[in-house]
Amino acid sequence: MSTHPGFGSREFATSFNSVAAEYATARPDYPATLYDAIEELADRPLAGARVLDVGAGTGLGTRPMLRRGATVTAAEPGPGMAGQLRARLPAVRLVRADGNALPFTAGAFDLVTYAQAFHWTDPTRAVPEARRVLRPGGALAxxxxxxxxxxxxxxxxxxxxxxxxxxxxxxxxxxxxPGILADLDPALTTHYREVGWSRDLPLAAHLANLATHSFFAVLGPEASRAVIDDERALLEREFPEGEVTESYTVRLTVARVRG
Ligand SMILES: C[S@@+](CC[C@H](N)C(=O)[O-])C[C@H]1O[C@@H](n2cnc3c(N)ncnc32)[C@H](O)[C@@H]1O
Known part of the structure; x- marks a missing residue:
């Protein structure tokens, strides 16, 4: 595990497995404009790309790349999350692996992606591993x-x-x-983009989404429920019609390997 401040502990990194089914249904996926930005910054279309999606979880970030015509291999260490991905995307090649030690040959992929997962790796191992499995001219997103x-x-x-x-x-x-990647590998050309988006949803669905985050999942069901109940009581007063709008910024870093 890296000593970089903020990198996740094993307890937090594995917490998703206890909430994997809820994760698959309650978590937001990502807007089409994100995948447009990935194609632009990686300087290639997803159609026909060989993609390795690391920390693929239940496949929320994987599915839109498949829809754009990429051939995606999913790498996921967690048994609960991998089980959800297998059930939802049965045609996807799924490998139980983590980003610190990728069991793939050198140059096998055009694009390596981490959707909300890179912070669980040790970047001093995960970045060289991503570089190794990328072909020259490939990109890490x-x-x-x-x-x-x-x-x-x-x-x-x-x-x-x-x-x-x-x-x-x-x-x-x-x-x-971007700074972490540039420090670890000066041969990467790094780009950064922010993509704003929002979704309207019932308050209950917002609370279900909240409960799938690692900082809730590690609490266990009882302690987690107490916090969620307090949030429900407050938000029911603020949104008596029972609907909320969640607003997000997707922060995207794409690092190209000079080819
Ligand atoms: C927040 S989830 C993101 C899942 C999915 N990519 C998405 O966008 O919904 C983080 C995922 O990273 C996985 N993970 C934890 N440690 C990891 C590691 N060292 N390398 C790769 N993935 C890891 C977890 O099992 C979990 O599925």
Whole structure:
């Protein structure tokens, strides 16, 4: 595990397996504009690309790349998350592996992606591994869906949860990622983009999404429920019609290997 501040502990990294089914249904996926930006910054279409999606989880980031015509291999260390991916995307090649030691041959991929997963790796191992399995001219794309904290209700929720939950947004390296990659490998050409988007959903679905985050999952069901119940009570007062809009910024880093 890296000593870089914020990188996740094993307890947090494996916490998703206990909430994998809820994760698959409640977590947001990613907007089409994100995949447009990946194609632009990687300087190639996803159609026909050989993609390795590391930390693929239940496949939320994988599916849109398949739809664009990529051939995707999913690498996922967690048994619960891998089980969900296998059930949802049975045609995808799934390998139980983690980003620190990729069991693939050199130059096998055009694109290596980490959707909300790179912070769980040790980047001093994961970056050289990504470089090794990428062909010259290939690209490494890392992204995170970050709640927009300029929206008052999301900012207030952030403040409440930060005060109450150990490890809340621990490992948020979404803004530092370009610098981390540049420090570790000066041969990478790094680009950064922010993509804003939002979704309207029932309050219950927002709370289900919240409960799938590692800082809730590590609490266990009972302690997690107590915090979620308090959030429900507050948000029902703020949104009596029972609908909320979650607003996000996807922070995307694409690093190209000089080819
Ligand atoms: C927040 S989930 C993201 C899942 C999916 N990519 C998505 O966008 O929904 C983080 C994933 O990283 C996986 N993970 C944890 N440690 C990892 C590691 N060292 N290398 C690769 N993936 C890891 C977890 O099992 C989990 O599935």
């Amino acid at each position: 890392l992204w995170w869906n970050v709640p927009d904290r300029t929206v008052p209700w999301q900012r207030d929720q952030e403040r409440r949860l930060r005060a109450r939950l150990t490890g809340y947004h621990r490992g948020d390296i979404s803004a530092e990622a």
